[in-house]
Amino acid sequence: MSFHIVLVEDEPAIRVQLAALLERSGYTCTAPDRFEGVAEQILASGAHLVLLDLNLPGCDGQQICAELRRSSPQLPIMVVTSRDNPLDELLSVQLGADDFLTKPYHPQILLARMARLLQRAYPAAASPCLRRGGLELDLGQGEARYEGRSLLLTRNEARILQRLMTGEGDIVSRSALMDALWQSDAFVDDNTLTVNVTRLRKKLEELGLKDCLRTRRGQGYQLCL
Amino acid sequence: MSLKRYLKDRWRLLLGMVLALAVSGAVLCALWVTWQAVVFLEGALLLCFILPLLLDWGEKRSFWDQVAQGVEDDERIWLLPNDLAEPPFREGELFCRALEGVARDRADQVAAARRDNREYREYVETWVHEIKTPMASARLLLANHPGELSDALEDELFRLEEHVEQALYYARSGAAEQDYLVRELSLSAVVRAALRRQARPLIAAGFRVEPVEWDAAVYTDGKWLEFILGQLISNAVKYRGKNPVLSFRCREEEQAVVLTVADNGVGIPPEDLPRIFEKGFTGQNGRRLSRRSTGLGLYLCRKLCRRLGMELTAVSEPEQGTEMKLCIPRGQFHAVARETL
Numbered sequence: 243m244s245f246h247i248v249l250v251e252d253e254p255a256i257r258v259q260l261a262a263l264l265e266r267s268g269y270t271c272t273a274p275d276r277f278e279g280v281a282e283q284i285l286a287s288g289a290h291l292v293l294l295d296l297n298l299p300g301c302d303g304q305q306i307c308a309e310l311r312r313s314s315p316q317l318p319i320m321v322v323t324s325r326d327n328p329l330d331e332l333l334s335v336q337l338g339a340d341d342f343l344t345k346p347y348h349p350q351i352l353l354a355r356m357a358r359l360l361q362r363a364y365p366a367a368a369s370p371c372l373r374r375g376g377l378e379l380d381l382g383q384g385e386a387r388y389e390g391r392s393l394l395l396t397r398n399e400a401r402i403l404q405r406l407m408t409g410e411g412d413i414v415s416r417s418a419l420m421d422a423l424w425q426s427d428a429f430v431d432d433n434t435l436t437v438n439v440t441r442l443r444k445k446l447e448e449l450g451l452k453d454c455l456r457t458r459r460g461q462g463y464q465l466c467l
Numbered sequence: 468m469s470l471k472r473y474l475k476d477r478w479r480l481l482l483g484m485v486l487a488l489a490v491s492g493a494v495l496c497a498l499w500v501t502w503q504a505v506v507f508l509e510g511a512l513l514l515c516f517i518l519p520l521l522l523d524w525g526e527k528r529s530f531w532d533q534v535a536q537g538v539e540d541d542e543r544i545w546l547l548p549n550d551l552a553e554p555p556f557r558e559g560e561l562f563c564r565a566l567e568g569v570a571r572d573r574a575d576q577v578a579a580a581r582r583d584n585r586e587y588r589e590y591v592e593t594w595v596h597e598i599k600t601p602m603a604s605a606r607l608l609l610a611n612h613p614g615e616l617s618d619a620l621e622d623e624l625f626r627l628e629e630h631v632e633q634a635l636y637y638a639r640s641g642a643a644e645q646d647y648l649v650r651e652l653s654l655s656a657v658v659r660a661a662l663r664r665q666a667r668p669l670i671a672a673g674f675r676v677e678p679v680e681w682d683a684a685v686y687t688d689g690k691w692l693e694f695i696l697g698q699l700i701s702n703a704v705k706y707r708g709k710n711p712v713l714s715f716r717c718r719e720e721e722q723a724v725v726l727t728v729a730d731n732g733v734g735i736p737p738e739d740l741p742r743i744f745e746k747g748f749t750g751q752n753g754r755r756l757s758r759r760s761t762g763l764g765l766y767l768c769r770k771l772c773r774r775l776g777m778e779l780t781a782v783s784e785p786e787q788g789t790e791m792k793l794c795i796p797r798g799q800f801h802a803v804a805r806e807t808l
Contacts, residue, residue, distance in 0.1 A: 253600050259607035266611070324599040326690065328648035345603035346628060349610040351663070412613055417670050424666035427659050429676040 245360055245370065248289040249273040250280060250306065251322075252298050260293070266408060267353055268370050277301050281309040289317065291360055294339070296323040296330065304337055311338030318359040322347065350425040357381065372407045375467030377451065379403055388449040398428050399442045402435075406455070406465040415462035439463060468531045473524045484516045530554040534562075545570070584641075591638040595631055602628060625667050629701065633763065636694050640770045647688035647775060654726060654795075655682040657689055658715050661696035668704045669713070677714035683724045685795045687775050692795075695771055695779075696728065698764045699791050703730040705760075706752050706789070726793040735783040743781060744769045 247269045251257045257273045264271040272287060274280055277298050284292055292310060296303035307319055318341075321334045326344040334342055341355055357370060361382060372379040378387040384400040386393050395403065405422040406414055416435060423430050423438075430438070443455045456464045474481060488509055495505045530552075537547040548570045551563055605624055609617040639646055658679055662669070669676065685692075703713055708731055716727040735743060739750035746766040753760030765779075772779045776796055783789040 253604060255604035256600065256607060259604055259611055262611050263607055324596045324603070326596075327646070328688070328690070332648070345599045346606050347603065348663070349607060409613060414613070415618060417667075418613070418618065420670045421666050424670065425663055427663070429659075429662055429678070431675040432673060 245269050245290040245364075245367075246288060247271045247291050247293060247356070248284045248287060249293045250277065250284075250298070250303070251293070251295045252277070253295075263349055263353075266410075268372055269356075277306075281306050281313070284310060285313055285317075290364065291318045291320065291356060293356075294319055294321050296321060296325060296334070304333060307334060307339055308337045316363060318363045320356065320359060322352070348425060350422055354426060372404060374407050374411075374465070377407070377446075377449075377454075377467055379407060386445065386449060388446075388451055391449050393445050393449055395442070395445065396438075397426070398423060398430065398434075398438045399445065401426055401428070402438055402442055403465075406463060409465070411465060411467070413458050413462045413464045419463065468524075468528045468535070470524060473527070474520075477520070480520075484513075487516075488512060526555065527559075530556075530559050588638045588641075591634060595635040595638075598631055602631070622667060622671075629697075632694060632697075633767065636691070636771060637763070637767055640767055640774065647691055649686055649688055649775070652685055652687065652689050652692070653682055654685045654717060654724060655679050655715075657685075657692050658696060658726075660689075661693045661700060664693070665697055665700045665704070668701065672704050672707055672711055674704070674707070674711045674713050677712065679715050681717045683717050683719055685724050686797070687777065687795055691771055691775060695768045695793070698768050699728045702764060703728070703732060703789070706730075706732045706734075706756055708732045708786070708788075723797055724795045726795065727790050728793070729788060729790045731788040734785040734787055734789055735781065736785055740781060740783060744779070 247264055249257060249260055249264070249271055251260065251273065254275070257275070261271045261273050272289075274283060277300060280301075294303055294307060298306075303321070303323070307321065310317060310319055315338075319339045320341045320343065321331075321339040322343050322345065323330065324345040331342045340359055343352060343355065360367075360370070370381050372381065376388055379385075379400065380387065381400065381404065384395050384397060386395055386400075386403065401423050402419055405419055416432070419439075420430060420432075420435055423435070439455070446455055451467075454466050456466055458464055491512060492505060492509055495508060533551060534547070537544060537550060543550075548563070548566045551566070553563060554560065602624065606621075609621050609624070662676060700713065703711070710731075712731050714729045716729065718725045718727070733752060733756065736751050739748075739752070742748045743750060744765050745762070747762040748766075749760040749762045753762065765781075769779050772793070778794040780792045780794070781789060782792065
């Protein structure tokens, strides 16, 4: 099952790019471009999570937030705004927003916080999965599956594999992998990364994926599936 | 105002009196009046001169003494026009009018300057918030199109964001209004947030970060604190040595929580150390190692710290490293919280 995210954002460029990012991360996403009666639309669409910008033309994001909360007390709402005023944050939380993030945010952080909100709101649902060429990564369980076999990964290994899988087979630089780890509060250094990648490679081999995590000298790593 | 000074200012009057006494004395002597009569008349005349002078001195002294006292008190001088009682003589009245006029004019000018300043600050805030939207979409674009070019652009975008952020906090640092929110925070969570934000430059410079395995509750504004830590981390990156290491240590004291940000970088020469928090001071390191040092970062940090009641100090050993100590007072909230526990 894939989660349905509604994106309420007035800036077209952000709407398009964020929608693309969310789709690539395994969510389905709708992004309305008109905001009259948007709260009813969201409720009717059966959304699992709402990403809400506060600055909207012609209407107030905080009002939408309050409206959503009134009709649907369980729906996770994440406020994303460029106003980084502490009072805005306080007001949004009082109106029932579950999380607050200011622009420009790190895309990885946005995804991590969304995953946490979804996990908390829908504990029974299967956790989000990434799939590529038969390899499946269960982000909630931290489990990798391939051809019926499955293996538990450590948190760091799962993060590295996730980053490589969202890279869609491109070469991912060492610094990009380290950044992904840092964004989940694992402030590893170069040596630790090497150790983690080696362990991950061994585990993938155990799953039957020989020689799929390749080292590209001077460039980074590549997942060849 | 002393009597001596009062009389000295009126020497022409006194000269006239002496002349009047001398002339009348001479005339009286020439008229063959008895010496007793001369002495009596001269004495009476002298009394008639001196009495009104003394009365006048008494009246003016109380007014001018009040003025002199007001002028000496620098902190309350702006209250002088209000404090002065209206005197019953013309120069005093005029003086009061003049003082009120000057004060009003200054007050108008200060108010106008404050308004301009506030409007400019509001413009900077709006501008910063506007610029964040295109920066956010640029970030998403880069995340959707990974590659070498995107990677390089992301570095530039990060630098851009840091400069924009500095402009915002610079505008906030001088404001009279309170735009921070003091809350109970986990200090280690703020440290981790600052590390996440500064991940790119730290990773690119090959830093090893010692694990943050402590925690402490502090009462301050999280965003301001994160910005200050970001500036300190960015300095550690700029002035790093070989095999750079960054560590965060925390010590809880009775009155404060002291956070130490330590690096093993090039350190600060002892002659520069007392001046690093001055605005525009770049020092030997700033000129030698970082061509773009503006001398703003630490100045801004200390200013923001002081507005939040925190204190920032530096200890450094050249070629060994630098320790920045951030002292976050516990304040009364904490005391109250502990009493109720």
